[in-house]
Amino acid sequence: MIIFYLKEAYEDNYKKKRKVGRIMGFKKDFIWGAATASYQVEGAAYKDGKGLNIWDVYCKQPGNVFEDQNGDVACNQYELYKEDVQLMKELNIKAYRFSINWARIIPEGTTAFGGTVNEAGIDYYNRLIDELIANGIEPFITLYHWDLPYELQVKGGWLNDQIVDWFAEYATLIAKRFGDRVKNYFTVNEPEVFLGLGYREGTHAPGLKLGDREFMRCVHNMLKAHGAAVRALRANCPQPVKIGMAPTGAFCYPETESPEDIAAAKEAMFAMDKNPTGAIWNFALVCDPVMLGHYPDSAIENFKDVMPEITEEDMKLISEPVDFFGFNLYNGVMTKMGKDGKPERVKRYDGFPKTAIQWPVTPEAIRWATKFLYERYGKPIYITENGMSCHDWVALDGKVHDPNRIDFYHRYLIELKKSAEEGTDIEGYFAWSLMDNFEWTNGYHDRFGIIYVDYPTQKRIVKDSGYWYRDMIAENGENL
Numbered sequence: 038m039i040i041f042y043l044k045e046a047y048e049d050n051y052k053k054k055r056k057v058g059r060i061m062g063f064k065k066d067f068i069w070g071a072a073t074a075s076y077q078v079e080g081a082a083y084k085d086g087k088g089l090n091i092w093d094v095y096c097k098q099p100g101n102v103f104e105d106q107n108g109d110v111a112c113n114q115y116e117l118y119k120e121d122v123q124l125m126k127e128l129n130i131k132a133y134r135f136s137i138n139w140a141r142i143i144p145e146g147t148t149a150f151g152g153t154v155n156e157a158g159i160d161y162y163n164r165l166i167d168e169l170i171a172n173g174i175e176p177f178i179t180l181y182h183w184d185l186p187y188e189l190q191v192k193g194g195w196l197n198d199q200i201v202d203w204f205a206e207y208a209t210l211i212a213k214r215f216g217d218r219v220k221n222y223f224t225v226n227e228p229e230v231f232l233g234l235g236y237r238e239g240t241h242a243p244g245l246k247l248g249d250r251e252f253m254r255c256v257h258n259m260l261k262a263h264g265a266a267v268r269a270l271r272a273n274c275p276q277p278v279k280i281g282m283a284p285t286g287a288f289c290y291p292e293t294e295s296p297e298d299i300a301a302a303k304e305a306m307f308a309m310d311k312n313p314t315g316a317i318w319n320f321a322l323v324c325d326p327v328m329l330g331h332y333p334d335s336a337i338e339n340f341k342d343v344m345p346e347i348t349e350e351d352m353k354l355i356s357e358p359v360d361f362f363g364f365n366l367y368n369g370v371m372t373k374m375g376k377d378g379k380p381e382r383v384k385r386y387d388g389f390p391k392t393a394i395q396w397p398v399t400p401e402a403i404r405w406a407t408k409f410l411y412e413r414y415g416k417p418i419y420i421t422e423n424g425m426s427c428h429d430w431v432a433l434d435g436k437v438h439d440p441n442r443i444d445f446y447h448r449y450l451i452e453l454k455k456s457a458e459e460g461t462d463i464e465g466y467f468a469w470s471l472m473d474n475f476e477w478t479n480g481y482h483d484r485f486g487i488i489y490v491d492y493p494t495q496k497r498i499v500k501d502s503g504y505w506y507r508d509m510i511a512e513n514g515e516n517l
């Protein structure tokens with residue numbers, strides 16, 4: 038009964054707000070999706086002519102990954118994709134964000150040195166794309182989710198200026214083979230992580246610890262490669278397509294809604310570290326060049342001695358117009374205006390809520406990040422990843438109960454909805470992840486899925502959160 042009255046009151050309120058023209062809730066055609074990445078779910082690491090990539094190699098080095106696990110089999114989506122698409126359909130998922138395993142379609146990464154295109158790999162993605170479309174699910178392709186072909190790494194990987202051409206060739210192939218059906222693309226996923234951890238801190242594949250000059254060169258090459266891929270996709274897809282990036286960074290949100298705290302959070306979010314190790318996490322370093330056509334002045338100042346030569350032509354390429362601004366968000370840092378007029382980080386209270394992987398739960402971050410990033414870059418927004426790891430297991434009743442995850446999604450989506458109602462143009466949201474998968478250096482230790490995967494049998498079980506997501510999608514978030 039109470040529920041009934043609440044719903045009535047809600048609907049009444051809804052109609053009133055619509056009448057006075059205020060935006061209410063999510064857009065009608067909002068894209069509710071789920072995401073994965075090739076190395077994390079596909080498996081079939083040595084099947085059908087696929088080449089090696091840097092994660093195949095990195096995982097085999099003892100000590101790099103939790104219990105020396107690897108993605109050789111992962112969720113075996115390579116063979117089980119039909120089952121996974123059926124599960125997506127059951128859960129009302131409108132879009133699937135997946136990545137292409139570069140070495141699966143071009144085993145050596147490029148044909149420049151005699152390499153070839155692997156037709157068996159192309160066939161796999163054609164089957165997956167067709168299956169998605171046949172079931173009413175929109176494919177969203179990420180070109181690069183960290184699994185660089187090993188043969189390109191041997192040539193220097195992101196440090197080699199030629200990667201711009203290699204990436205453009207790869208993007209052209211994707212456009213030519215999948216572009217007749219796939220309308221949405223993300224170029225690179227979290228360059229902050231694959232460069233910051235992979236090339237600077239040495240804790241992700243390929244495990245390098247580059248100096249400042251080499252590292253900044255990788256950053257610049259990555260940005261140029263992104264631009265070259267945008268051009269290649271537009272030039273070679275036989276239909277108009279939409280393109281963006283999927284970066285991440287250090288998100289800041291205000292302690293209170295006072296103008297001072299809001300200004301402090303915004304300032305902190307786009308501030309620039311003096312050291313490249315920190316600066317790579319500053320949104321402005323990666324995103325200003327792409328979205329605004331120039332590096333932030335503070336970056337030019339801080340890194341003038343170690344930046345590669347930057348030409349006008351480079352900046353034109355890097356800022357080739359994109360259609361939307363995507364980003365992955367898991368948590369943020371509460372910030373306030375300090376007494377000295379400078380932003381100050383607010384210490385988290387003892388016992389602050391944390392996920393199983395020990396990341397703080399900070400739903401407000403999604404409201405403020407979308408607002409700040411929309412204000413700065415003015416493009417429609419996609420949340421390309423958001424979700425949490427829990428200590429999931431199959432209960433005695435055969436189900437997977439994950440109330441923490443439901444609460445997490447509920448809280449974050451309430452905040453996202455607020456941002457939409459405050460005028461942020463939000464196009465879509467992808468839950469991370471569709472299913473439990475290989476969580477990089479944490480191996481299979483952390484489960485992020487809304488579908489549980491029993492790795493020994495490859496059996497999938499929809500978690501309670503999966504059903505919750507299904508019902509929330511059915512109402513387009515109006516019940517949040």
Ligand code: GAL
Binds near residue numbers: 074226227469485
């Ligand atoms: C992101 C990454 C995903 C996934 C997720 C959860 O950084 O893009 O691949 O691992 O974190 O940790």
